[in-house]
Amino acid sequence: MFKTPLKALLLGSALVVTSFATSFSAQAQNMHDSWNALLNKHVVAINHNHSTEVNYAAIKREHAQLKTYLDSLTAVTQSEFDAWEKPKQLAFLINAYNAWTVELILTKYPDIKSIKDLGSFFSSPWSKEFVPLLGKTRSLDDIEHGLIRGSGKYNDPRIHFAVNCASIGCPALREEAYTATDLESQLQEQTVRFLSDMTRNMAQENTLSVSSIFKWYGDDFEKGFRGTNTLQQFFLQYSDALKLIPAQQKALKNDDMKVKFLDYNWDLNVRH
Template identity: 90%
Template structure:
């Protein structure tokens, strides 16, 4: 909020990109741009009421969610945050990378952390990988206890995204097995998960605003 004018300048630079220009970019640059746009415009939405709100959900109404508000001038149209995430990123079929769920941020405590830098085409792969490890390593969101793997509700809401063959993973369990160290899975738990003998439980999501006090 203290640097709102700088944010506004950045948002204007995003809005200045045309669809034709965007279409000439390689996929990593496109995806980095869309993730940055989602996160930056989410912050802008929060600032319309901050600090007088407890949750991003307070910005919605009984009839519509804050994510369906059309306030984002992007690629020649006025869009909603849902349009960016579910239309341009997930719905396009171009990117097929479930790790975007650890990069786009909905300003809530239950969300993956907002990265401290913008995403770039050059560093996108390492940034997405780091964000994934960062999220999975957070025991307030994902933790293995005995024969139960407790994970974020993100994996319930978007489970199908993790079953589309990313790095050979066609099930949630196979995705989790790509990150045994982050999830702190001991060998017996890895074996149980591989054999589908480990229970996967989805934790409640904390929608409180993720803001510094």
């Protein structure tokens, strides 16, 4: 005589669980919507879509929206983060880095010409501990070099074309938020976008001149990502973006091509 009530109880419980899961999924999916909206409105592609400029003045006028987004990131607990799949974690960390970099710029904008102006003789702006994230107050260095690069979980050197240091020499701040669903295509697009920029990566005869990013973080490109164990092998995967002719590809493969690292432009990536 208990069969019908029990069935009803189980059905009701299932509906509650399903409803909660759907709600949680939607909440997670929409987590970066406000950041996405700010990027859509105030980040503009330049240089044939290879770079972007940021309208910091406009974002400052909408600072409340940015602060609300940052507060939503702070609200995520370590246990919640640990339960996510890796693409969702990585998208979260990249967005956090980029959004808090913008927040850092706004603390002194328009009275700065470079993010380096926010540092001091004794410390860099990237070592400032001002980011409340995953239960600790962290620096931008903590996010990039600790949570992303140092965790050993992601092993994807393309993150260097996604995190943005608010500088002209840096790969473009993407005009949309990173998401778990689109992360792979977004990272790939950012990599091609940067490598195909001949003002920052260019092959001439037997010399490949590339961004200093590859000097600073060269080891990240030699850890077996998609079978690449050397910087040259990574470049060969993007021969089309770098516009390498067959002779240059052969020279690069045989380690007969000189790799030169260009000076980095630390001027603010601001749209006037």
